[in-house]
Amino acid sequence: xxxxxxxxxxxxxxxxxxxxxxxxxxxxxxxxxxxxxxxxxxxxxxxxxxxxxxxxxxxxxxxxxxxxxxxxxxxxxxxxxxxxxxxxxxxxxxxxxxxxxxxxxxxxxxxxxxxxxxxxxxxxxxxxxxxxxxxxxxxxxxxxxxxxxxxxxxxxxxxxxxxxxxxxxxxxxxxxxxxxxxxxxxxxxxxxxxxxxxxxxxxxxxxxxxxxxxxxxxxxxxxxxxxxxxxxxxxxxxxxxxxxxxxxxxxxxxxxxxxxxxxxxxxxxxxxx
Numbered sequence: 001x002x003x004x005x006x007x008x009x010x011x012x013x014x015x016x017x018x019x020x021x022x023x024x025x026x027x028x029x030x031x032x033x034x035x036x037x038x039x040x041x042x043x044x045x046x047x048x049x050x051x052x053x054x055x056x057x058x059x060x061x062x063x064x065x066x067x068x069x070x071x072x073x074x075x076x077x078x079x080x081x082x083x084x085x086x087x088x089x090x091x092x093x094x095x096x097x098x099x100x101x102x103x104x105x106x107x108x109x110x111x112x113x114x115x116x117x118x119x120x121x122x123x124x125x126x127x128x129x130x131x132x133x134x135x136x137x138x139x140x141x142x143x144x145x146x147x148x149x150x151x152x153x154x155x156x157x158x159x160x161x162x163x164x165x166x167x168x169x170x171x172x173x174x175x176x177x178x179x180x181x182x183x184x185x186x187x188x189x190x191x192x193x194x195x196x197x198x199x200x201x202x203x204x205x206x207x208x209x210x211x212x213x214x215x216x217x218x219x220x221x222x223x224x225x226x227x228x229x230x231x232x233x234x235x236x237x238x239x240x241x242x243x244x245x246x247x248x249x250x251x252x253x254x255x256x257x258x259x260x261x262x263x264x265x266x267x268x269x270x271x272x273x
Contacts, residue, residue: 003122003123003126007101007121007122007123007176009122009174009175009176010120010121010122010175010176010177011075012175013120013171013172013175013177013230013234014075014120015076015230023219023222024052024053024055024079025053025055026055026215027052027055027056028055028056028059029056029058029059029060029062029063030059032055032056032115033056033059033113033115033144033266034202034266035142035144035200035202035266035268036060036111036113036115036142036144036266037059037063039111039140039142039268040060040063040064040111041063041064042063042064042065042067042068043064043065043067043068044064044068044110044111045064045068045069045070045108045109045110045111045136046060046064046068046069046070046071046109046110046111046112046113047070047071047073047103047105047108047109047111047112047113047131047134047135048060048070048071048072048073048113048114048115049073049100049103049112049113049114049117049127049131050073050074050075050100050114050115050116050117050120051072051073051074051079051080051083051095052074052076052079052083053079053082053083053086054072054082054083054084054086054087054093054095056115057070057072057083057087057093057095058086058087058090058093060113061087061090061091061092061093062090064092065091065092066091066092067092068092069092070092070093070094071093071094071095071096071109072093072094072095072096073095073096073097073098073100073103074095074097074098075097075098075099075100076097077097080095080096080097083095100114100117100121100127100130100131101123101126101127101130102130103130103131103133103134105133105134106133106134107133107134107135107136107137107139108134108135108136109134109135109136109139110135110136110139110140111135111139111140111141111142112131112132112134112135112139112140112141112142113141113142113143113144114131114143114144114145115143115144115145116144116145116146117143117145118143118145118178118181118185118188119145119146119148119177119178119179119181119182120177121177121178122175122176122177123176124178124181124188125188125191125192128141128143128188128189128191128192128194129192132192132193132194132271135271136271137271137272137273138270138271138272139270139271140268140269140270140271141189141194141268141269141270141271142266142267142268143185143266143267143268144202144264144265144266144267145181145182145185145264145265145267146181146182146262146263146264147179147180147181147182147183147263147264147265148169148172148179148180148263149169149179149180150180150263151165151260151261151262151263152259152260152261152263153257153259153260153261154257154258154259154260155256155257155258157220157248157249157252157257158245158248158249158251158252160241160244160245160248160249161220161224161245161248161249161252163241163245164224164228164237164241164242164245165220167231167236167237167241168223168227168231168236170236171227171230171231171234171236171237174234174236182263182264182265182267183265185265185267186199186267189267189269193271193272193273194269194270194271195269195270195271195272196269196270196272197267197268197269198267198268198269199265199266199267200265200266200267200268201264201265201266202264202265202266203261203262203263203264204216204261204262204264205259205260205261205262206259206260207258207259208257208258208259213257214253214254216260217253217257217260218250218253220249221246221249221250221253224242224243224245224246224249225242225246227242228242228243228245228246229242
């Protein structure tokens with residue numbers, strides 16, 4: 001498959017639907033992009049690529065204040081519409097529909113960031129080149145993303161969910177997505193000439209004692225519900241299999257689940273040239 005064909009295939013599979021859209025609204029800067037929250041200062045200019053419904057982007061704008069400038073960009077026009085409706089009154093904040101592979105910015109931002117985005121791309125190297133170009137000389141590029149191959153449930157969920165998850169990773173790989181992108185980000189940074197690279201573990205851990213435990217651990221039930229039909233369409237699973245995975249996982253969540261760890265890293269570096 002050509003690179004352009006892989007990009008289109010990945011974009012088709014990225015489209016959010018069903019209960020998974022709710023997770024975007026539940027995110028925040030302090031809880032979902034912690035490393036970025038640590039380095040923001042008043043008056044900064046920030047580009048948030050793959051901003052979704054703008055929940056994290058709003059937090060960025062509040063952190064840099066009215067003297068700053070924050071742009072959220074996403075390829076999904078429906079999500080951008082929702083972001084504008086929810087956050088249009090925040091000073092210095094704007095949202096645009098756009099393509100990560102065709103960013104129309106050059107040396108404009110102190111920080112260019114994305115969160116949980118490159119894991120959905122078939123050509124993260126091309127995307128990183130565009131993000132680097134959008135950063136000012138001396139500006140920072142900061143990416144937070146997962147390694148889906150290092151997920152950890154305690155105890156193990158039902159075999160139906162493990163089978164679904166295996167099929168999910170194969171479905172993603174088939175579209176050229178890198179399931180272990182978090183651990184490969186430093187190499188991508190190096191290839192595009194980003195310097196002074198540093199890595200911060202940002203693993204997402206939820207335990208039964210957490211107030212939002214059922215919501216957070218339930219993301220994989222929602223994934224079975226929302227991605228299952230797409231995976232069936234593409235020949236990676238049957239309806240019976242993903243329905244069973246969701247049902248048995250929800251029962252496990254209530255009765256047996258103790259914790260879920262999503263492996264995530266924040267990788268950052270500086271544009272010197």
